[in-house]
Amino acid sequence: MSDAIRHRLTPLEKSERRLGFAMLAPAFLLLAAVVLYPIAELIRNSFHFNHLAQPWMGTPFVGFENYVKALGDDRFHEAVWHTLLYILVTVPGAVVIGLGLALLANQPFRVKWPVRLGLLLPWALPLVFAGLIFRWFFEYNQGIANAMLRGLGFEPLNWLTSPGLAFFAICLAIIWKSSSFVALVLLAGLQTIPKSFYEAAEVDGATKWQQFREITLPMLRPAIFVALIFRTITAIQTFDIPYAMTNGGPGNSTETLAMYIHKTTIDFLDLGYGSALAVLMFLVSAVITSLYLRHTRRDPGRH
Amino acid sequence: MTSRFTRRMATRLGLAAGLALAGAAYAQAQTTLRIFTGGQQRPDVMRQIVDGYMKANPNVKVEVEVGGATSEQQQQYLNTVLASKDSALDLILIDVIRPAQWAAAQWAEPLDAYLGAEKDAIMARYLPAYRAANIVNGKVIALPYFADAQFLYYRKDLLEKHGLQPPKTWDELKDAARKIMTAEGNANLRGFETAGAPIEGTVCTYLVPLWGSGEEMLKDGKLNLATAAAKKPFELWADLKAANVTPPNLAEIPTDRIRQNMQAGNLIFGMTWGYVWNRLQNDADSTVKGKIGVVPLPGFTADKQATCIGGWQVAVSAFSKNKAEAAKLARYLSSPEVAKQQAILASHLPVFPGVYTDAEVLKANPWFEQALPVVQSARARPVTPRYTEVSEIMRTNMNAFLAGTKTADQALGDMTNRLGAIFR
Structure with a gap:
């Protein structure tokens, strides 16, 4: 097929084609330098021993040794498990809260900017700041959470030093931080729904709840999917907020995969093993993303 | 047209060359050293100390960069700087637990050549624990800045x-x-x-x-x-x-x-x-x-x-472009005068036994009298790269x-x- 096409190209078309490739080349080269080369280097590293604290060992090729080590590494298993828990809690959490925020922001307020600003601010705040702010909230002595508990006559809780509570506190911070992004995506989706649908429903005597279930939700499906995909991909990479709030503690009980990779590579200087872990994370995120994409493709009638 | 263009070009080139030359001359007269210290190691006191050094050595400018509050936060930052062989830092204050790792990673410039024939005499002045901690495989990896213990x-x-x-x-x-x-x-x-x-x-x-x-x-x-x-x-x-x-x-x-x-x-x-x-x-x-x-x-x-023994050492970065000047500053920072200054201004424990009994030091820190035997008997955390x-x-x-x-x-x-x- 492609041979046939190439055969039929006129000289002019051929030169147009060359020009096209030439014009794409700079972008491709840039992309290659900042994306493809690092990924190739990462994969190459993952098959080598490369530990900067032991330079006398050199960087010998070790085959799948780093991967085998990861499969038997309890801490890697725990980090994967924690990351999955964060995904399972914070992705639906952010979508539900984000939907509420989007519906609120879509109300016909006379002055729109305070609502929009309120939506944008958490999103614009750097992640690590959000983490620090929530750490202060949940600190044992000075934190506002324990101040409220004391005020109500309860015993203060060890929010950041007991695993269950720390997980809860971190999830809360992540949902607060990420639901505004979801809300922005959904708000854009809401605004594409024609008003006439609701007017027609109103005429037919549909309640607000029926309008929401029969018009808003189905019309919003594509936007919800986009939000879900983006939120899931960032959830797989969860790093900043638990890093700032607990640094993975108590023990390693809130450590995510991205944090373990950071620790292995930057703190321990074990570039070989860290690269193998990063490749594994890349695979996990590729699998989850492709599952989503397949699901969206299976759902053609909704556009 | 062409001639005007070349003339303008020539003027520009001339200007640039002149600037570069002036810059080079300036650089010769003035060496800028950048020293990294942690937020908890009293950077304010370090600044006072280097101010004194700059007054005595007008050809040297010392900038103090302040990093993380805890030892491991500092090391995290330094790992990225040094693993990429960045020459931005000339001297670095490192925790007593680090010299072995720094020697193995070849991040610290061995100071033996800069100490020359005086090496043994210089190293003999320090408390034995600090002498031992800073010499790795016979090479001087860093010089002690202040001692510490719990x-x-x-x-x-x-x-x-x-x-x-x-x-x-x-x-x-x-x-x-x-x-x-x-x-x-x-x-x-x-x-x-x-x-x-x-x-x-x-x-x-x-x-x-x-x-x-x-x-x-x-x-x-x-x-x-x-x-x-x-x-x-x-x-x-x-x-x-x-x-x-x-x-x-x-x-x-x-x-x-x-x-x-x-x-x-x-x-x-x-x-x-x-x-x-x-x-x-x-x-x-x-x-x-x-x-x-x-x-x-x-x-x-x-x-x-x-x-537990603690304390901080001055290392010269292996990637520094001014190693000789940096080594000079390191020797100054690791001198009895500076140890005394630190003891008075920051209650930093001296690395020289003699400074503990200095009258002014004892006036600021009466408990230093009992501190020397504690520092002398303090033990080191495991030494490993x-x-x-x-x-x-x-x-x-x-x-x-x-x-x-x-x-x-x-x-x-x-x-x-x-x-x-x-x-x-």
């Missing part, structure tokens, strides 16, 4: 009020703390704190009681944690926790929080480092000026006291135990397994 800080006023002597054993400490806490009836007053957060200082929270029960973590380079003594640290901290002497959030407490709590008047006993004295005595917001005493740490028995991993294993397990998420057996078991893979 001491027991206590509220002199409260102990006197309740007729108590500074404790010599952990049991005495527990009883004294409980007595004072009950009698004072102040809900904010805590008995005892040591580092419990997953930070470098928490390694000592494990090691001090281990040493105190007469055992070593390593024997002939092999892990030695299958002993009864290996459990002692867990038992000690569990005991103090059960007696409500340590606060419920001990697992949240980093080194400097102990100082803050003491400074606010909320802590009776603190196991912490030398710098704290100066802050408690001189900070504007200190509520405990003149109410603090410092003694050696307690032991399980009064005759077996142990402490993979120290960052060793430290991380010890502090996270200790932290998990203090938080109550791991039992002593689990924490010790996990520690032994993971450390065993390093000390094979």
Whole structure:
């Protein structure tokens, strides 16, 4: 097929084609330098021993040794498990809260900017700041959470030093931080729904709840999917907020995969093993993303 | 047209060349050195010291860069700078636990050549522990800046009020703390704190009681944690926790929080480092000026006291472009004059035995009189190029135990397994 096409190209078309490739080349080269080369280097590293604290060992090729080590590494298993828990809690959490925020922001307020600003601010705040702010909230002595508990006559809780509570506190911070992004995506989706649908429903005597279930939700499906995909991909990479709030503690009980990779590579200087872990994370995120994409493709009638 | 263009080009080139030449001449006259220090190692005092150096050496400009508050945060940043062979830093203040790693990674310029024939004489002046820590495989990796060890800080006023002597054993400490806490009836007053957060200082929270029960973590380079003594640290901290002497959030407490709590008047006993004295005595917001005493740490028995050695060293970066000038500054920073200056301005313990008995130093820090034997008997954390991993294993397990998420057996078991893979 492609041979046939190439055969039929006129000289002019051929030169147009060359020009096209030439014009794409700079972008491709840039992309290659900042994306493809690092990924190739990462994969190459993952098959080598490369530990900067032991330079006398050199960087010998070790085959799948780093991967085998990861499969038997309890801490890697725990980090994967924690990351999955964060995904399972914070992705639906952010979508539900984000939907509420989007519906609120879509109300016909006379002055729109305070609502929009309120939506944008958490999103614009750097992640690590959000983490620090929530750490202060949940600190044992000075934190506002324990101040409220004391005020109500309860015993203060060890929010950041007991695993269950720390997980809860971190999830809360992540949902607060990420639901505004979801809300922005959904708000854009809401605004594409024609008003006439609701007017027609109103005429037919549909309640607000029926309008929401029969018009808003189905019309919003594509936007919800986009939000879900983006939120899931960032959830797989969860790093900043638990890093700032607990640094993975108590023990390693809130450590995510991205944090373990950071620790292995930057703190321990074990570039070989860290690269193998990063490749594994890349695979996990590729699998989850492709599952989503397949699901969206299976759902053609909704556009 | 062309000629005007070339002429303009020529003028521009001439200007650029002139600027470059002027720049080169300027660079010759003026060397800029950049020194990295941690936020907790009193950068303000470092600035005063280098100001003096710049006055005496007008051709040198020294910039002080301040990094993370805790040792491992600093190292995290330095790992990225040095692994990429960045020449931005000329001198770096490093923790006493790091020279072995820095030597292995070839990040520190060995200073032997810069010390020349005087090398042995210079190194002989330091306290033996610091001489040993900074010479790795016969090469001088860094020069000691100040010494440190953990001491027991206590509220002199409260102990006197309740007729108590500074404790010599952990049991005495527990009883004294409980007595004072009950009698004072102040809900904010805590008995005892040591580092419990997953930070470098928490390694000592494990090691001090281990040493105190007469055992070593390593024997002939092999892990030695299958002993009864290996459990002692867990038992000690569990005991103090059960007696409500340590606060419920001990697992949240980093080194400097102990100082803050003491400074606010909320802590009776603190196991912490030398710098704290100066802050408690001189900070504007200190509520405990003149109410603090410092003694050696307690032991399980009064005759077996142990402490962790600390302290900071000046290393010259292997990637510096001004190594000779940097080495000169390093020698200055590691001199008895600077040690005295630091002792007075920051209660930093000197690395020279003679400075401890200096009259002005003793006036600022009366407790230095008893400090010298403590520093001399203080012990070193394990020396290995993979120290960052060793430290991380010890502090996270200790932290998990203090938080109550791991039992002593689990924490010790996990520690032994993971450390065993390093000390094979």
